[in-house]
Amino acid sequence: MSIRHVDGKVCERMNRVWFRYARNAQRWLWLAVGLGWLAGGLVIAQAALLARLVQEVFLAGTPPSRLLPWWMALIGLFALRGLLAAGSQGAAIRMAAEVKAGLRGMVLRKLVELGPVYLRGQRAGEWLHLVTDGMEHLDTYFARYLPQVALSALIPASVFAYAAAADRITALVLALTAPLLVLLMILIGKSAQKATDRQWRTLAWLSGHFLDVVRGLWTLKVFRRSRAQIGIIRQITDEYRKTTMGTLRIAFLSALVMELFTMISTALVAVSLGLRLVSGKMDFARAFALLLLTPEFYLPIRTVGAQFHAGRDGVSVLERILAVLEAKPPGLAAAGQGRRLPLSHRGYRIEFDHVTARYPGANRDALTDVCLTVEPGETVAIVGPSGAGKSTLLDVLLGYLRVRQGEVRINGVPLQELDLSWWREQVSYLPQHPQFFHGTVADNVRLAGGGESQAESEAAESEPADERVRRACAVALADRFIQDLPRGYDTYLAGEEVRLSGGQRQRLALARAVFKDGPVVLFDEPVADVDIETERALEQVLQGWLRGRTALVVAHRLGLAMQADRIVVMDGGRVAETGTHAELMARHGVYHRLFTTYLGEEMAAP
Numbered sequence: 001m002s003i004r005h006v007d008g009k010v011c012e013r014m015n016r017v018w019f020r021y022a023r024n025a026q027r028w029l030w031l032a033v034g035l036g037w038l039a040g041g042l043v044i045a046q047a048a049l050l051a052r053l054v055q056e057v058f059l060a061g062t063p064p065s066r067l068l069p070w071w072m073a074l075i076g077l078f079a080l081r082g083l084l085a086a087g088s089q090g091a092a093i094r095m096a097a098e099v100k101a102g103l104r105g106m107v108l109r110k111l112v113e114l115g116p117v118y119l120r121g122q123r124a125g126e127w128l129h130l131v132t133d134g135m136e137h138l139d140t141y142f143a144r145y146l147p148q149v150a151l152s153a154l155i156p157a158s159v160f161a162y163a164a165a166a167d168r169i170t171a172l173v174l175a176l177t178a179p180l181l182v183l184l185m186i187l188i189g190k191s192a193q194k195a196t197d198r199q200w201r202t203l204a205w206l207s208g209h210f211l212d213v214v215r216g217l218w219t220l221k222v223f224r225r226s227r228a229q230i231g232i233i234r235q236i237t238d239e240y241r242k243t244t245m246g247t248l249r250i251a252f253l254s255a256l257v258m259e260l261f262t263m264i265s266t267a268l269v270a271v272s273l274g275l276r277l278v279s280g281k282m283d284f285a286r287a288f289a290l291l292l293l294t295p296e297f298y299l300p301i302r303t304v305g306a307q308f309h310a311g312r313d314g315v316s317v318l319e320r321i322l323a324v325l326e327a328k329p330p331g332l333a334a335a336g337q338g339r340r341l342p343l344s345h346r347g348y349r350i351e352f353d354h355v356t357a358r359y360p361g362a363n364r365d366a367l368t369d370v371c372l373t374v375e376p377g378e379t380v381a382i383v384g385p386s387g388a389g390k391s392t393l394l395d396v397l398l399g400y401l402r403v404r405q406g407e408v409r410i411n412g413v414p415l416q417e418l419d420l421s422w423w424r425e426q427v428s429y430l431p432q433h434p435q436f437f438h439g440t441v442a443d444n445v446r447l448a449g450g451g452e453s454q455a456e457s458e459a460a461e462s463e464p465a466d467e468r469v470r471r472a473c474a475v476a477l478a479d480r481f482i483q484d485l486p487r488g489y490d491t492y493l494a495g496e497e498v499r500l501s502g503g504q505r506q507r508l509a510l511a512r513a514v515f516k517d518g519p520v521v522l523f524d525e526p527v528a529d530v531d532i533e534t535e536r537a538l539e540q541v542l543q544g545w546l547r548g549r550t551a552l553v554v555a556h557r558l559g560l561a562m563q564a565d566r567i568v569v570m571d572g573g574r575v576a577e578t579g580t581h582a583e584l585m586a587r588h589g590v591y592h593r594l595f596t597t598y599l600g601e602e603m604a605a606p
């Protein structure tokens, strides 16, 4: 069966996606169609039997009691038809459930594959809507519309075959009117599609905007822009109301037109049969059976028309899902294949060899011709003005962003040849905006796994997990404030139980990276949000912890940079200067300027 003819491109692409992945669901689809067809086929037997019984009772004058077995057969047919229809619906609902579960899994897996660089450019509210409510719109599409597309061809074909055998003129009327009905449906369907797409886009925009407003309410209040947002939300809601009313208008209009058309076609058949019945050219039972079957011929086509409108939301959701599934990841594929290097306590030699990289959709490179080598066990600080490309360097090194030119090598092996999952396991990573997940403080620290690097692995094995969590938190100076939380390490982070400050979140994220205990360390601004006193104390402990690991530490606060083995200064996506603190100060270049500003801030600090 092809569903391509009705939905064009979306279904063509959908065929490729779900027919390939949702094989289980396909079985349920065929069952739903098979049972639905059988139920439809029974209509013919039912009509023929009913017509014969009416003829016997009213025209031949046979007492109804003598026809008892035939009445029983008629009741049996009704019951069987009901059972088959219920079975068909059950199978269709099961198929929709399987498809939704399958697609949800596929979308979530794909989002993981697309990685943080892709997701950063998207609106979180739209994602939320897509994988929750949005997916529910697929029910009507898969459970009702899709099986009905098949039935709208199979049942009319069966009725037509009966009509062709019983009466050619009726068959001719059916053959001429059915394509006109389908044409009418397609014409109305096209304008319905446009209206529903507009409706879906507005709804997705509305939820995305609403989530942004809720998240940013604090900022909006401070800038006295919260009232303006109410106006914008009212405007979008009004737009949504208008598009919804437009879609409903089309749906009502289509129902009316189709009802009218079917009535006229049935009347045509009735007139032709009646004339021949009066002139004695046709027997009553045949004419009556044909008259009973004519509405059944149009019914599945009309139903598919109605389901088409109800399923439009689903098609619009499918378009969004397909856009995600077909998106190209901006980073390298972490397929679990590729080379693994011998484990090393001190980390690995990291080389950026004339690397140029650009974010998807950006019109200029974030990194240009970057050459940089970090030796095993070396700590390199990356400094530079905002937007210089410091975080991009880490994105590239983690394989989240593919390079356009040049190569990144680890111990001489190009990054794209490594098993990326293995490589990421070696890295203790602290992102600029860390996220925490539903669970306790201890769960969130333990999330990093840890114990997979060789460093201290023996000690870790003999140590209880909770002790390791505490130790990591102590290194990140998070232990004290965690103890002060309502339930210490067992405090739940999600929900209302606790709200962490920016500096506390950062130290907790740092504890998670420390817990991981990787031989390679990538820290993006580890001391950005803490007070001067904590910053100094953190610099002290981190200096000790970083020793003997291969580390790239992005730092705006230059205290940490001063203690690094080497400082790399980025500016405009390029490496502007490299050297130790003393060497760079002597140069009077970008670093000198940054340091003078930093010193001024430090002096001004209370």
Ligand SMILES: Nc1ncnc2c1ncn2[C@@H]1O[C@H](COP(=O)(O)OP(=O)(O)OP(=O)(O)O)[C@@H](O)[C@H]1O
Pocket (backbone or CB within 6 Å): 117, 120, 121, 359, 360, 361, 362, 366, 384, 385, 386, 387, 388, 389, 390, 391, 392, 393, 432
């Ligand atoms: N996901 C993205 N999509 C498009 N452009 C991006 C994306 N992330 C960063 N950029 C751009 O790439 C350039 C480098 O950004 P990057 O985040 O690496 O700077 P940075 O030096 O880390 O800045 P900061 O110190 O403010 O964090 C900037 O011009 C930024 O606008």
